[in-house]
Amino acid sequence: MHDQVMSRPAPRRRRGGRLAQWLTSGVFVAALLSAPMMARGERFAFGVLGDAPYNDWQRAQMPALLAEMNIDDLAFVIHVGDFKHGDAPCSDAVYRDRRELFDSLHHAFVLTPGDNDWSDCARAAAGGYQPEERLARLRAMFFAGGASLGQTPMPLARQSPHYPENQRWQHGRVLFMTLNVPGGNNHIGDPRKPSPEYTDRMRANIAWLAAGFAAARTQRLAAVVIAMQANPKFMRKPAGLANPGYEELIEHVHRETLDFSGRVLWVHGDSHLMRIDTPLLDAGVPLTRLTRLETYGSPFLGWIRVRVDDDTPEVFRFEPQPYRPPRSPSMGDSRRAPSAGTGPG
Secondary structure, eight states: OOOOOOOOOOOOOOOOTHHHHHHTSHHHHHHHHHOOOOOTTOEEEEEEEOSOOOSHHHHHHHHHHHHHHHTSOOSOEEEOSOOSOTTSOOOHHHHHHHHHHHHTSSSOEEEOOOGGGTTTTTSTTTTOOOHHHHHHHHHHHHSOSSBOBSSSOOBOEESOSSOTTSEEEEETTEEEEEOOOOTTGGGOEETTEEOHHHHHHHHHHHHHHHHHHHHHHHTTOSEEEEEOSSOOOTTTTTTTOOOTTTHHHHHHHHHHHHTOSSEEEEEEOSSOOOEEEOOOEETTEEOTTEEEEEOOOTTSOEEEEEEEETTSSSOEEEEEEEOOOOOOTTOTTTTTSOTTOSSOO
């Protein structure tokens, strides 16, 4: 539930092989060439939400919540995944409904997938699907083409045809990237023998992470934002607990942050507890250049406005926006007794 942190890792070893191929790939070069260059002191805001909607009542509230975001001056909106309850069907009909919902937003909309959206779809209640098949369907429905969702789509760089959900874009002097890292221990399977899907996806995630930080260093950007679904459980390693699904990623982010002179914002959902803190440790003390933002999650609806000003030392300022539904005599107990559960799923 709470977070995790690290002592200083060993010095960086030279990357090679497949990682070098990713870094020199056409997608990476194209992202560098197409990244908009903006003057220092650019100010903008973006919105973050996730882990919703989880039930019929929440789904009915989403148009009003998105309407709040529509009237706000946002450059784009990021949804960090879990757009349904883990026991809700992983059907094409649900996927189409969420795609139509997200496309109703006036702003550009970027999604990163969560465990409820694909890796937990093997649950009987969710339809007993094969998770990799559902991930392929998500890729076709939400991550095709070179632009975001929403009514004002923006160009995105995608890692490859195999991992189009790993996206990257730049706004002002801030680079944004998404990683496919779901909750539920990252679909690792048996940690003693991780699944091939996990191994291949995490290799791609680490390469995409490295490429993003390399671009940020080359352009001397002010900040990097990482968005994914899972809470990586920062506090497990300091507590002496194993964290096989996420420890490798934490180590890489730690290392990249130390090698980057700007700020790092790590955005996720998963544990349904809105918080803003500095959970990553370096030599036993918080690494203050990295901030964690976890968004609201069911049963609590809301979003966070993140203001960006690269002329300030902290770069990011956070303004939580809890959702307050319109008062209605007919609302009754629907918020307390949803059709598909309320808590983390």
